[in-house]
Amino acid sequence: MQLFPVRPEGDPDRRALAxxxxxxxxxxxxxxxxxxxxQVFVQCQKQGDTVTAEGHTNNWWSRLRDQGGYISNIYIDHPDAQLPGIPNC
Structure with a gap:
């Protein structure tokens, strides 16, 4: 499990709300x-529906420890589609 930042609201390069x-x-x-x-703690990740936002596309999703559900990795502030060091769910 690792801690990752969610992209800041208003970031012109990426996302607003995840x-x-x-x-x-x-x-x-x-x-x-x-x-x-x-910031969110990511427990694991899996492939799911493809998300496209602001010119970026990704089908990897992260399960969040504290929230107990998933957000698309497109909203995680990391350049890779699949997060390194995070196991598959």
Whole structure:
């Protein structure tokens, strides 16, 4: 498990708010949004629905320790689609 920052709100290069869902699917309900800047503990990651936002596309999602659900890795402030050192769920 590692701590990663969520992209800050208003960052012109990437995202504003990170939708938090119970599964790695776009049709799963949004249970909360995580505003940036904040940090999240990532337990594991898995491939799910593809997310495209502001010119970036990614199908990897991270399970969050404290929130108990998933956010797309597109909202994690890291250049790789799949986060290094994080096991698959």
């Amino acid at each position: 939708p938090h869902r119970p599964d790695a699917r776009l049709n799963a309900p949004i249970v909360a949004t995580l505003p940036g800047p904040t």
